[in-house]
Amino acid sequence: DVKVTQSSRYLVKRTGEKVFLECVQDMDHENMFWYRQDPGLGLRLIYFSYDVKMKEKGDIPEGYSVSREKKERFSLILESASTNQTSMYLCASSFVSAGGLAKNIQYFGAGTRLSVL
Template identity: 90%
Template sequence: DVKVTQSSRYLVKRTGEKVFLECVQDMDHENMFWYRQDPGLGLRLIYFSYDVKMKEKGDIPEGYSVSREKKERFSLILESASTNQTSMYLCASSFLGQGAFRSNEQFFGPGTRLTVL
């Protein structure tokens, strides 16, 4: 079974704090992703990575950064947390797709519900 784990299920932080969200997968997947999910907006891609030390911006990267030092671990960093970053954060992983022809299914972790006060 594919296992994607996230460091915390619930997190409460104060405005201006630096926040680290950790994600680990055990399937040797090349790709890893961070999404946030908000009512009425659905899931939106923040950042993704297709290899160690590689990263690509998604649709809403502002206010976030990422780090991928090991293949199995992908971290999302909120440099200075703000109240509009209160959300459910979801990590996912997948095998690398076949170029322009097909992409592979992503497997999600349980999510981290972050509240910024």
């Protein structure tokens, strides 16, 4: 079974703090993703990575950065947390597939619920 592990289920931080969210996958997937989930907005892509040390901005990268030093680990960084970053954060990973019905299915971690006070 694919396993995507997010280091914390719940986090409470103060405004202005630097926050690290960690994600590890054990399936040797090339692609890793960070999303945030908010009511009525679904899952919105923050950043993704196709390979080690590679990163691409998603739809809402402002206020976030990422790090991928090893293939299995993808970190999301909030440089200076703000209250509007209170959300559920979801990490996902996938293969780069040549095609077929299993193409690029993403596997998700259980999520980190972050509260910024």
